[in-house]
Amino acid sequence: MKIKLQREALLRPLQSVIGVVERRQTLPVLGNILIVADDNGMTLTATDLEVELVAQTTPEITEPGQITVPARKLMDIVRNLPEGAEVAVSVDGDQAVIRAERSRFTLATLPATEFPTVEDIGETRPLVLPQRDFRELIEKTHFAMALQDVRYYLNGLLLELEPGKLRAVATDGHRLALGELEGEVTAEQLQQVIVPRKGVQELLRLLDDADDQVRVELGGNHIRVSLAGLRFTSKLIDGRFPDYQRVIPTVDDRVMEAEREPLRQALVRASILSNEKYRGVRFNLGENELRIQSNNPEHEQADEELTVTYGAEAMEIGFNASYLLDALHAVDGDQVRMGLVDSSSSTIIEDVNDRRYRYVVMPMRL
Amino acid sequence: MTATVRKIIHVDMDAFYASVEQRDDPALRGLPVLVGGSPQGRGVVAAASYEARRFGIHSAMPAARAVRLCPDAVFMRPRFEVYRAVSREIRAILAEYTDLVEPLSLDEAYLDVTETPGFDGSATRIAAALRRAIRERTGLTASAGVSYNKFLAKQASDLEKPDGLAVIPPDQGEAFVAALPVGRFHGVGRATEARMQALGIHTGADLRRWDLADLQQAFGKRAPFYYGIARGVDERPVQPVRERKSVGAENTFPRDLAARADMRAALEPLAAKVAAGLAAKQLQARTLTLKVKYADFELITRRRTSRMAIREAEDMMPVLDVLLEETDVRRRAVRLLGVIAAGLEARETTEAGHQMAFW
Numbered sequence: 001m002k003i004k005l006q007r008e009a010l011l012r013p014l015q016s017v018i019g020v021v022e023r024r025q026t027l028p029v030l031g032n033i034l035i036v037a038d039d040n041g042m043t044l045t046a047t048d049l050e051v052e053l054v055a056q057t058t059p060e061i062t063e064p065g066q067i068t069v070p071a072r073k074l075m076d077i078v079r080n081l082p083e084g085a086e087v088a089v090s091v092d093g094d095q096a097v098i099r100a101e102r103s104r105f106t107l108a109t110l111p112a113t114e115f116p117t118v119e120d121i122g123e124t125r126p127l128v129l130p131q132r133d134f135r136e137l138i139e140k141t142h143f144a145m146a147l148q149d150v151r152y153y154l155n156g157l158l159l160e161l162e163p164g165k166l167r168a169v170a171t172d173g174h175r176l177a178l179g180e181l182e183g184e185v186t187a188e189q190l191q192q193v194i195v196p197r198k199g200v201q202e203l204l205r206l207l208d209d210a211d212d213q214v215r216v217e218l219g220g221n222h223i224r225v226s227l228a229g230l231r232f233t234s235k236l237i238d239g240r241f242p243d244y245q246r247v248i249p250t251v252d253d254r255v256m257e258a259e260r261e262p263l264r265q266a267l268v269r270a271s272i273l274s275n276e277k278y279r280g281v282r283f284n285l286g287e288n289e290l291r292i293q294s295n296n297p298e299h300e301q302a303d304e305e306l307t308v309t310y311g312a313e314a315m316e317i318g319f320n321a322s323y324l325l326d327a328l329h330a331v332d333g334d335q336v337r338m339g340l341v342d343s344s345s346s347t348i349i350e351d352v353n354d355r356r357y358r359y360v361v362m363p364m365r366l
Numbered sequence: 367m368t369a370t371v372r373k374i375i376h377v378d379m380d381a382f383y384a385s386v387e388q389r390d391d392p393a394l395r396g397l398p399v400l401v402g403g404s405p406q407g408r409g410v411v412a413a414a415s416y417e418a419r420r421f422g423i424h425s426a427m428p429a430a431r432a433v434r435l436c437p438d439a440v441f442m443r444p445r446f447e448v449y450r451a452v453s454r455e456i457r458a459i460l461a462e463y464t465d466l467v468e469p470l471s472l473d474e475a476y477l478d479v480t481e482t483p484g485f486d487g488s489a490t491r492i493a494a495a496l497r498r499a500i501r502e503r504t505g506l507t508a509s510a511g512v513s514y515n516k517f518l519a520k521q522a523s524d525l526e527k528p529d530g531l532a533v534i535p536p537d538q539g540e541a542f543v544a545a546l547p548v549g550r551f552h553g554v555g556r557a558t559e560a561r562m563q564a565l566g567i568h569t570g571a572d573l574r575r576w577d578l579a580d581l582q583q584a585f586g587k588r589a590p591f592y593y594g595i596a597r598g599v600d601e602r603p604v605q606p607v608r609e610r611k612s613v614g615a616e617n618t619f620p621r622d623l624a625a626r627a628d629m630r631a632a633l634e635p636l637a638a639k640v641a642a643g644l645a646a647k648q649l650q651a652r653t654l655t656l657k658v659k660y661a662d663f664e665l666i667t668r669r670r671t672s673r674m675a676i677r678e679a680e681d682m683m684p685v686l687d688v689l690l691e692e693t694d695v696r697r698r699a700v701r702l703l704g705v706i707a708a709g710l711e712a713r714e715t716t717e718a719g720h721q722m723a724f725w
Contacts, residue, residue, distance in 0.1 A: 150670050150688040173684070173723045174674075247724040278721070320721055344722060362722040 001065025002090045003037050005057065007081050007100070010089075013055030014075050016230055017046040019202060020053050021071040032068035034115040035089070037061045045117060046071060051199050052118050053206075054231040059089075066112035069096045077105055118233045121219030125186060127166065131214045131227060133181055135207035137168045140330045140357050141179045142200050146172035153239030156194040161185055161218070169244050175323040176244060176360040177330065193218050194241055199234030206232055248360050249346050251339030254315065256285060257352060258308040260336045263290075264328045266304040270294045271321035273302040280364045281321045285340070286314045294321070317343040318366035324349070327359035371536055373489035374604065375477040376511040376519035377460065377496065380528035382473035383413035383449055387442050389505045398423075398439040405429040405441060407663065412444055416528055449473075452504060459499050463492055468604045476516055478604035490533050497531060514539065517600035520552045539598030543570035553591065561585070570596055613649065614657075615639035616704025622661045624699040626690070633686050636705040637679035649710045650675040650720075654682055656689035657704030667706075668692045676707060677720060684725055 017033065025031045025048075034045040041058045081087065081100045088099040091109065098105040138157065146154035149172060160167040166181040195203070203225060207214070217224040225232040270281050274294035284291040288311070292304040317340060327349045328336065335352040349359040379385065383401040388394045398418035402425075403409015409429040421436035433439060453472040460467045466478035477496075485491040493510040500508045507529040511522025518534045521542070525532035534542050547569055549559045565584060567573050573596040581589035594600055615636045623629050633656075644650060654676055655669040668689040676682060686705065 150672070151684050152688070171724065173725055174721050176724070242725055346724065360724075362724055365720045365722065 001035070001037055001067055002063035002088075003042060003059040003061050004086060004088045005042075005059035007078060007083065007085045007087055009057050009059065010087055011078050013044045013057045013229070014071075014078060016055045016206065017044055017053040018071060018075050019205060020046045020048050020051045020198075022048050029068060029110045029114045029116075031070060031072070032110055032115065033071040033074060034066065034068045034112055034117065036066040036112070038064045038066075045115070047116060047118075048198075049116060050196060050235050051202050052233040053202070054233075056229045063090075065091060067091050067096055068110045068112055068115050069107045073107060074098070118222060121217060121222035121224050121233065124217040124219050124224075127161070127185060127216040127218075128213050129166070129181065129183055129216065131207055131210045131212050133183075134214055134216070134225075135204070135209060137166070137179045137181050138200060138204055138207070141168040141170045141177040142204065143326050143330070144170040144172060144175050144177035144359075145197055145200065147197070149173070153194055153237055153241055156196045156237045157200045158241045158244070159193050159195060159218070159223070161191040162189075169241070171242070171244060171247075174320070174362050175326070176247060177327070177357070178244065178248070178360070179357045181356070191218060192241060193223055194237035194239060195223055195234055196237050199223070199232075202234070203232060206230060247346050247362075248358065249339060249341050249348055251341060251348060254285075254310075254312040254340040256290065256308050256310040256338045256340065258290065258306060258336055258338070260328055260331060260334055262306060263308075263336065264325065266292050266306055267321050267325055267328070270302045270304050271325070273300045274321060278364070279321045280318050280366050281324075282366050283317050283319065284314075285310050285312075285316070287311065315340065315343065317347070318364040319347075319361060320364055323361045327361065330357065330359065370480065371514050372478060373480045373482075373492075374513055374516055374519040375479055375489060375493050375496075376516070376523040377456075377475050377477065377493075377500075378509050378511075378520075378523045378527070379456070379473035379500075380507045380509055381413055381415050381419075382506075383444055384415035384418070384442075385506050386445075386449055386452055388415060390448075394440060394442075398436050399442060400429070400432055400439045401442045401444050403429050404663065405433040409663075452506070455504055456500060456506075456508075459496060459503060462499075463496055466604045466606055468606055476519065476604045490531070493531055493533075497529075515598075515600035516602050516604065517552065517595050518542070518598060521546070521550075524550075543596060543598050544574065546570045548573060551595065553595070558585070558588075612655075612706050612708040612710065613640050613643040613647070613651070614655075614704060614706035615643070616657060616702060618659075618702040619700075622699040622701045623703075626695065629690060629695060629700060629703060630683075630687065632703055633690075633705065634679065634683065636703065637682040637686065640682065640705050640707050641677065641679045644677060644707060644710075648713045650677045650713050651707035652676065652709030652711070653707070654685050654689070655704075655706040655708065656686055656693070657702070657706060658690075658693050658695065658700055659702035660694065661699040661701050663701070665702075666693060669708075671709060674721060674723075675711070677713075680723060680725070682707075 036043045041056055043054050043056050045054045077098060085100045090097050094109055096107045096109050142157055145157055149155055154172055158169040164185055166185050168179045170177050215226040221236055223234050270292045271279050273296050274280050275296050281292055281294045290306045290308045295301040331351045333351040333353050337350055337352050339348040343363055346360050346362050384399045387399055399415040400411050400418055402412040411425050411427045411429055411432050413425055414423045418436055418439055423432045423435055449472050460475055460477060464477050464479050464482050468476040479489050479492050482492060489512045493512050497508050497510055509523050509527040510531050511519045513519040513522050513534040514536045518539055522532040522534045548554055548562045548567055578593045581593050653669055653671045655667050657667050659665045670685055
């Protein structure tokens with residue numbers, strides 16, 4: 001293999017894939033990056049066996065070939081070369097040689113055949129949607145995923161396809177986030193996949209707030225997302241996501257509407273004096289008035305009053321302030337609506353003018 | 367610290383499980399009886415009658431090996447329900463002598479009889495009376511040790527076993543310990559014994575030559591205990607109620623369960639029972655253990671520790687579901703399921719609230 005390219009043309013794809021290279025690998029080859037140079041140009045591939053990233057670049061190829069080299073060392077070398085330098089990569093025996101200006105590096109290699117890649121992910125019907133929308137869908141739901149829960153199927157994001165709709169749902173069993181995208185979704189029947197946490201986080205890193213289209217493919221065991229110059233593939237979690245519809249309450253009487261920002265700020269202040277571990281706050285709802293109270297084991301106390309729109313029966317309910325703040329943070333609009341049932345049932349939070357995103361929180365017993 | 371010398375009794379039932387079996391089946395009397403797991407499998411001896419002990423068999427020995435030592439031994443499956451019932455009877459008897467009874471297991475307990483009236487103030491007479499009461503009311507024999515602290519009382523109960531009574535009076539405690547090989551000290555395990563031997567500590571007298579600092583260096587936080595017992599000193603009080611370490615419930619099914627749905631259905635009432643147990647004691651748990659006994663009696667456990675406090679059956683079921691997944695129940699039928707909540711903490715400490723869950 002013999003190629004030549006500008007430092008930046010190598011650095012950029014390297015930076016986009018390096019994130020999945022684990023610092024401590026189970027297999028030595030997973031610490032390497034696969035470089036393939038052929039008629040289609042050049043690809044750089046990194047994997048941790050769960051998530052695979054392939055980045056493309058276009059070097060001047062004098063001799064095609066493929067090899068794997070230590071990912072972080074290559075990255076550090078390229079990053080520290082002078083800007084605009086021309087970089088030559090070649091393979092000499094079982095070593096890779098990197099040359100740039102008056103620098104020369106020889107790196108240990110492992111054969112490309114040892115590098116595990118995911119080629120075909122099975123029959124899929126691709127979904128094409130604006131990158132910005134897809135990013136927003138994930139960004140506004142992913143925070144509710146569980147973290148190392150024994151119910152492994154909660155440690156990921158549910159993507160659900162139904163005709164005309166792409167839905168994302170995340171829950172840790174205590175709160176839930178749901179988002180919907182309407183678009184040209186040609187699903188014949190309901191299709192559900194669970195993308196593992198690591199894949200979700202990597203996707204968020206890759207997706208931009210840009211107008212161009214991304215292509216999403218769902219295979220039996222993988223999800224693949226292709227965007228300009230980059231291909232993301234992640235294994236799926238094999239499990240059944242719980243019936244989330246069941247926990248979303250339908251509320252018509254006990255509805256409170258409030259300005260989002262003042263409510264958020266009051267919650268932030270009240271949570272300062274809540275129990276650090278449980279972050280419990282108490283809501284007291286009366287006619288057009290909301291009182292938020294908290295106290296901690298040191299018997300310190302916070303008391304907040306807010307004017308809201310509420311006309312139903314007075315009620316009291318406890319919440320983990322963090323869950324409410326996460327939801328309020330994800331909402332864009334100025335006005336939020338909270339639909340309550342009682343002090344031991346789930347509460348729904350949504351933007352008054354945008355019901356594509358909904359957040360459901362279970363209360364705390366205080 | 368009170369200046370009065372305490373009067374402590376250690377009561378130890380003789381070959382308890384085996385004796386209950388011999389009591390209930392006269393045909394077994396005089397025979398070497400072993401209670402425990404199957405000698406064909408990987409079972410161990412839970413109890414051996416004194417007839418069996420003559421062949422060198424002792425508890426915790428693999429059953430298969432016990433059979434090689436004594437091919438004529440009679441093997442009995444344990445009947446824990448019966449042993450528990452007998453144990454309750456014995457505890458009721460002990461409670462007649464003092465409120466300060468600390469059960470160590472089904473067949474062993476400490477009593478502090480310092481304040482017990484009558485018996486001419488003699489702990490030895492109390493021990494004799496309660497041994498008689500146990501024999502008359504349960505048909506079983508117990509050995510007892512009498513001394514001025516728990517360590518020596520327990521050592522004493524070994525001296526005249528079975529069916530015996532031994533006393534180590536205050537003025538003989540130090541001499542008794544001095545002559546005792548460290549391997550026979552209760553509270554010195556096999557590993558510690560080996561370390562002590564390596565350090566030239568063979569008897570209580572050897573141990574006594576070590577000062578606290580050196581012991582600390584060699585044995586860490588157990589050092590004060592060793593330092594004390596080498597001098598016949600053990601200040602540990604008799605604690606009537608031992609702190610609860612777990613709350614559990616289990617069920618052996620009349621017929622083995624093979625279907626997952628049946629197992630899940632069987633776990634629900636167990637989880638509810640554990641939840642009720644936690645609620646009754648105002649406790650919550652961090653760790654949940656699933657106990658599974660397969661049809662072939664192999665017993666396994668799977669456990670998880672959760673970041674959230676576990677209080678209700680609803681908190682337990684999803685965890686139990688996952689734990690069940692980690693067992694062999696897809697391929698093997700199950701005769702017993704159990705749920706154990708551990709890592710207990712008082713609910714008051716987390717008054718700030720209990721986060722409710724969807725599922």
